[in-house]
């Protein structure tokens with residue numbers, strides 16, 4: 001009998017031997033298929049990520065979120081923070097990153113996120129405790145190899161138990177067993193008899209741009225638009241091309257093990273055909289473009305976030321913003337709340353992300 005523990009019993013450097021071995025080997029799987037998730041299940045995510053100054057600054061630098069309140073103590077104090085906090089996009093990515101191994105490492109795409117609230121602004125050194133509850137599981141009617149899963153996730157300060165971030169997120173998750181479906185999707189008839197292909201999209205004739213970045217300038221722009229049946233909407237000049245650091249580096253630095261971002265071999269045979277950018281990186285870049293054209297006081301809430309199309313290496317992400325509402329009474333005296341719809345789009349002008357964001361903007365006279 002061969003002694004298979006003998007190091008010389010098998011030549012692992014021989015291609016044919018190695019291939020035969022690989023064929024026989026069972027692969028120890030990572031992540032979970034759609035069938036694993038049941039509504040009501042609670043999952044505690046093991047990675048106890050510690051938020052770091054270096055991680056936050058790297059995220060900010062790479063995504064063009066160059067707001068000095070998140071690295072300069074004097075500017076942080078001016079903005080009402082007791083100490084320099086980590087950037088909220090980095091915080092959100094760290095909370096989400098810690099969930100990926102349990103929720104989505106099997107390889108589904110991030111489709112959207114709702115009810116995102118930044119409850120607190122933690123400082124570097126804060127250790128995260130992250131948990132999720134399965135909210136809903138639905139078979140996909142158009143893609144029999146996938147199901148749709150929604151989870152509610154909460155990221156807390158492990159030491160104090162305080163909530164830092166919470167949200168509901170939806171992913172396409174591969175099924176272990178594809179379902180029987182015609183896979184055709186449903187073609188619906190609007191029923192009004194109008195030929196939609198020639199009607200053209202409904203857009204305002206006039207788009208108004210705020211004259212500055214403070215709360216009053218956004219409110220004035222909305223008032224101006226209201227008088228002239230226009231919308232307040234504008235594009236941002238900056239663009240950021242997706243390189244390796246953004247597509248693979250940033251997700252891995254926040255413990256996001258989704259293969260979509262770092263395994264080109266597996267992704268060749270997937271709907272995107274290549275690795276894709278982490279949704280939170282794409283989103284953060286579009287928000288950075290928008291923030292660079294406003295006097296942000298605080299990030300607050302996000303809703304109806306949707307990822308419409310793939311972003312791959314070499315794509316360039318631009319930003320477009322529509323202003324939806326201004327609320328002078330929300331927040332402290334020195335700021336007012338503005339609700340935006342932000343769109344990230346690529347070099348072909350294809351929207352890849354859209355989402356609503358409510359932020360507190362500084363008032364100009366305070």
Ligand SMILES: C/C(=C\C(=O)SCCNC(=O)CCNC(=O)[C@H](O)C(C)(C)COP(=O)(O)OP(=O)(O)OC[C@H]1O[C@@H](n2cnc3c(N)ncnc32)[C@H](O)[C@@H]1OP(=O)(O)O)C(=O)O
Nearest residue numbers: 104109110111112140141142170258278279307308309310
């Ligand atoms: C983190 C992380 C992973 C990532 O970050 S992945 C990178 C970010 N995400 C993407 O790049 C995906 C971009 N999206 C797309 O390219 C397309 O949406 C996609 C995935 C190709 C699918 O396109 P389809 O045109 O085939 O289909 P739909 O977009 O209509 O959606 C497929 C089914 O999902 C349902 N659905 C979509 N959005 C939601 C939602 N927000 N909530 C609930 N359900 C949603 C939709 O109704 C379709 O259902 P069917 O029953 O009709 O199949 C990580 O790993 O975590």
